[in-house]
Amino acid sequence: MFKKIGAVTLYIIIGYLLYIYGDQLIACLNTYARDYLLLTMIVATLLSLFPIIPYPIIGGIVGAAFGPALGAFVIWVGSSAASIIMFIVVRFSFQDWGNAVLRNYKPLEKVTVLFERNAFFAIFLSRLIPVIPSIIVNIYSALSRVSFINYAIASSLGKMPSMMLFAVVGNTLITNPRDLILIFLLYAGFVVIVFGCFKLWKKRVLQINES
Incomplete structure (x- = not known):
């Protein structure tokens, strides 16, 4: 119980501080990012972990x-580090409670079992689909029995x-804004392909639930 309360309290405190000083942090990042690579990675991690x-x-x-x-x-390191940190915190603070919840409801248990069997593909695919909130993937993976290595x-x-x-996109806005259209078209095509794969996986989940 104490580790659950401690984890939630710490998260709220850090999140509140980032909310209060977020504008100043962004201003510093915008001004000094080029000169401080490691510090920029740390800031990117914090801002991914606390998405204010x-x-x-x-x-x-x-x-x-x-x-x-x-x-x-730089932002890949920050985002990946943040997701791993959240996974570790949730896994060691809430997995006993969360895993019990996942196993108490039969439909959810079937989905969770399928998710665990295909964990690598499911997690990888969910990261490619922008509409799936990252925090949900982090928490659900941590509460399940997915191995840390597979998840990471x-x-x-x-x-x-x-x-x-x-x-x-950030670089193109500065150098050649016209290329943005091509970038978005290529990414949209990529997302459509990935979404098709996701629909096939979802259809398999429904078939298992119905059986």
Whole structure:
């Protein structure tokens, strides 16, 4: 009980501080990002862990500061580190309670079992679909019996395309805004393909639930 209360309290306190000083933090990031690579990665991690500011904005700022390649790497490290940190906190603080909830409802239990059997693909795919909130994937994975290694690798790999997009957009706005249309068309095509794969996986889940 104490570790649950402690984890929630710490999260609220840090989130509140970032909410109060978020504007100043963004201003500093916008001004000094180019000069402090490691510090920028830490800030990107915090702002991904506590999403008080939409992460695409962070990606755009970093991409404009470092260029598309290094900028994408910086925000990918930040986003991946944040998801792993949240997974660890939830796994060690709430898994006993959360796992019991997942197993108490038969339909949810079937979905969870299927998710665990196909954990790598499910997590990787969910990261590629922008409409699925990252925090839900983090928490659900941590409450289930998915291994840490599977989660960390699948989650980090799945984040690459969207982080590259954020950084490229930020850089393109500065260098050649006309290329934005081509970038969005390519990414939209990529998302459509991924969404088709997701629909097939969802259909399989429904078939299992009906059996």
